[in-house]
Amino acid sequence: MPGSHRCLWSSIVEYVGEVDARMIFLNKTGFNGLYRVHSKGQFNVPLGRYKNPLICDKDNLKAVSKALLQVELHQESFDKVLDRAKRGDFVYFDPPYVPLSETANFVGYDQNGFGVSDQERLAEVFSRLAHRGVKVMLSNSDTPWVQERYKAFRQVKVMAKRLVNTRAYRRGPISEILVLGYYSH
């Protein structure tokens, strides 16, 4: 990366504050931009393999900041959307994916994991929203379980680039499913 695109730690801190600067640093230097915490809730991602990461991208930070000015962010469980979403709203769920195999059960984004019962609850929430007239969309892995669970809705297969995988050969494009709750078959 050209030197002019890089900036020093102190200028990042000045720009976004200490806490955000730490987060950006970890995100830009950790393994493939992954965010994951261990059972005690602390950041737990191995070092990434970057030669010269662009840590402070001022133009992008400014653009993101501008885009977020009109946005309200809530950190809460997915089922809370049932309290707010009304007919005509658009809702997109990007949950931890159903594992592709018995051994590929990586669902540990947070200390609580995201197991089969959570996937079942999410499918139920999806269905209730769709029947309410909310335009609801969900992405998940292309597995028989997902196909079966959402069989009442239109499913579109997409090839998605996966950057976050511990094994490089699994980081190429893989088939995923987009479920569209606002179209019949």
Ligand SMILES: C[S@@+](CC[C@H](N)C(=O)[O-])C[C@H]1O[C@@H](n2cnc3c(N)ncnc32)[C@H](O)[C@@H]1O
């Ligand atoms: C596939 S990632 C989504 C990544 C996100 N779309 C992005 O581009 O960065 C799945 C996300 O679901 C979140 N998650 C896990 N359990 C959840 C729950 N019960 N309610 C809402 N979100 C949850 C995880 O924290 C994680 O960020």
